[in-house]
Amino acid sequence: MxxxxxxxxxxxxxxxxxxxxxxxxxxxxxxxxxxxQKMNEKVGFNSSVVIVQPxxxxxxxxxxxxxxxxxxxxxGLDKGEKVNSLTRIDVISRALNPxxxxxxxxxxxxxxxxxxxxxxxxxxxxxxxxxxxxEDTPASSYPGKLTQLLYHRYKTFNGDKSKGLIIFPCELxxxxxxxxxxxxxxYIELWQLGDDFxxxxxxxxxxxxxxxxxxxxxxxxxxIEAIKERLQxxxxxxxxxxxxxxxxxEAPESVAREFPADKAGLNVLFVPSEEPYHQRKVTxxxxxxxxxxxxxxxxxxxxxxDACQHEILGKYIYxxxxxxxxxxxxxxxxxxxxxxxxxMERFSNPFVDHSVISIMLNSFPKYKTRDLPGLKIYLQxxxxxxxxxxxxxxxxxxxxxxxxxxDGSKAEPNDSTxxxxxxxxxxxxxxTQKVAEGVxxxxxxxxxxxxxxxxxxxxxxxxxxxxxxxxxxxxxxxxC
Numbered sequence: 001m002x003x004x005x006x007x008x009x010x011x012x013x014x015x016x017x018x019x020x021x022x023x024x025x026x027x028x029x030x031x032x033x034x035x036x037q038k039m040n041e042k043v044g045f046n047s048s049v050v051i052v053q054p055x056x057x058x059x060x061x062x063x064x065x066x067x068x069x070x071x072x073x074x075x076g077l078d079k080g081e082k083v084n085s086l087t088r089i090d091v092i093s094r095a096l097n098p099x100x101x102x103x104x105x106x107x108x109x110x111x112x113x114x115x116x117x118x119x120x121x122x123x124x125x126x127x128x129x130x131x132x133x134x135e136d137t138p139a140s141s142y143p144g145k146l147t148q149l150l151y152h153r154y155k156t157f158n159g160d161k162s163k164g165l166i167i168f169p170c171e172l173x174x175x176x177x178x179x180x181x182x183x184x185x186x187y188i189e190l191w192q193l194g195d196d197f198x199x200x201x202x203x204x205x206x207x208x209x210x211x212x213x214x215x216x217x218x219x220x221x222x223x224i225e226a227i228k229e230r231l232q233x234x235x236x237x238x239x240x241x242x243x244x245x246x247x248x249x250e251a252p253e254s255v256a257r258e259f260p261a262d263k264a265g266l267n268v269l270f271v272p273s274e275e276p277y278h279q280r281k282v283t284x285x286x287x288x289x290x291x292x293x294x295x296x297x298x299x300x301x302x303x304x305x306d307a308c309q310h311e312i313l314g315k316y317i318y319x320x321x322x323x324x325x326x327x328x329x330x331x332x333x334x335x336x337x338x339x340x341x342x343x344m345e346r347f348s349n350p351f352v353d354h355s356v357i358s359i360m361l362n363s364f365p366k367y368k369t370r371d372l373p374g375l376k377i378y379l380q381x382x383x384x385x386x387x388x389x390x391x392x393x394x395x396x397x398x399x400x401x402x403x404x405x406x407d408g409s410k411a412e413p414n415d416s417t418x419x420x421x422x423x424x425x426x427x428x429x430x431x432t433q434k435v436a437e438g439v440x441x442x443x444x445x446x447x448x449x450x451x452x453x454x455x456x457x458x459x460x461x462x463x464x465x466x467x468x469x470x471x472x473x474x475x476x477x478x479x480c
Contacts, residue, residue: 068092070237075351109153164204291392394463
C-alpha cells in the first residue's frame with residue numbers, strides 16, 4: 001500500500017498561498033482547513049494554507065512527510081441517515097517550525113498574496129508575555145509571533161494599506177479577536193514599534209472575534225487499518241470529526257465577501273455580535289465537556305459517549321448541563337433546552353470515540369473560561385454552589401495528582417509547566433486543605449483568589465477527601 005503524498009495521490013492542487021495558519025492540530029485540520037477545501041471546490045476561493053507550528057514541539061514534520069495531504073473522516077447522523085465519509089484535504093501547501101527555521105517563517109510576511117491569518121493555540125495561547133522581545137527568533141507567545149510577522153509585512157511593503165491582513169482567531173475565549181488585538185497593541189507599545197505601524201495595523205488589518213464548534217476526536221486509532229483499506233493509502237494523519245460544524249464570525253459584509261464560506265453551503269455565519277452564540281455554546285457544550293472528562297476518567301470511563309450512556313455518569317452530565325449551567329444563561333429556556341438536547345445527541349454520536357483524555361489539555365484555563373462564570377452566576381441566583389461544577393473542579397485537581405487507575409492507566413496531566421509544578425508541590429504536602437486553598441488562590445490560573453467565593457474552599461476540600469476515600473463513582477452517585 002502506497003504512502004499518501006503528492007506523488008502517489010491523484011488530482012491534487014496547489015493554490016496560491018493566501019492563508020497563514022498558527023496551529024497544526026486535529027481541530028484546525030478538521031475544521032478550518034476542511035472549510036477552505038470546500039470553499040476552493042464550491043466557490044473558487046483558490047487559496048492554500050501555510051501552517052506555522054506555534055510551539056517548539058509539534059507535528060509539522062509528519063505533515064511535510066505526507067506533503068501536507070490527509071483525510072478528514074466525518075461520522076454521524078445527517079437527517080437520520082448514517083454518514084461515514086472520507087474527504088482528502090489538499091489545501092495545505094507546506095508546514096514550518098519557526099523555532100528551527102525563523103527566517104522562512106518571517107519571510108511569510110513578504111508574500112504579496114497573503115491575506116488571512118487563522119489560529120488555534122488553545123485558550124492559553126492568546127496571552128501577553130512581557131518577556132518576549134522583537135529580536136526573539138521567534139517570540140514565545142502566539143501574539144508575539146503575530147506582531148513580529150505584521151511588523152515585517154508593514155516594513156516590507158512600506159506601509160501599503162492594501163497589504164493588511166484579516167485575522168480569525170479560533171481559540172475558545174470570549175471575544176478572542178478583541179483580546180488578541182489588545183495584546184498586539186501591548187507589544188507595539190512594549191517594543192516601541194512606532195505610531196505609524198500602529199496606525200497601519202489599526203487601519204489596514206482586521207482582527208475579528210469568532211466562535212467555532214465541531215467535536216473533533218482526532219486520529220481514529222481503532223478504525224485506522226479499515227480506513228487505510230478504504231483509501232488504499234497509508235495516511236497517518238487521518239482526523240476524525242462529527243458532521244456538525246459552526247463558525248460564527250463577528251465581521252462586516254466586506255469580510256464575508258472576501259471569505260465567502262457562507263456561499264459554499266457551509267454553516268458559517270457573519271454576524272454583528274457573536275456573544276449570544278458564544279455563551280450558549282461555551283456554557284452548554286464546552287462547560288460539560290470540561291468537567292465530565294476528569295470525572296469520567298477517574299470513574300474508569302474513557303469515551304464521552306460511554307459516559308453519557310453510563311447509568312451514573314449520564315445523570316451527572318445531565319445535572320451539570322440542565323440543572324446547573326442552563327440555569328445561568330439568559331436566552332429563552334425552551335431554546336436552551338433544545339440546544340442542550342442536541343448537544344447530548346452529539347456527545348452520544350455512535351461513530352465517534354471521543355477520548356476524555358483529549359479534552360483535558362489545559363484543563364485549568366478551560367475551567368476558568370467555560371465553567372467558572374456559570375459557577376459564580378449559579379451561586380448568585382440560587383444562593384448555593386453548584387455541586388456538579390465544584391465536583392468537576394475537584395476532579396481536575398485530583399487528575400493532576402497523576403495517580404494510576406485500577407486498570408493500570410496513569411493520569412498524564414497536560415498544562416503549563418507552572419500549573420503542573422504548583423499541583424505537584426501542593427499534593428506533596430499531603431493535606432487536601434492546602435491543596436484546595438493553594439489551587440483556588442493561584443493567580444496564575446484564575447487571576448483572582450477563588451477562596452473568597454463563600455463555601456468553595458470547603459466544598460472542594462470535602463470532594464477531594466471523598467474522591468480519595470470512596471472513589472469517584474460513589475461521590476457522583478451521592479450528588480445525583
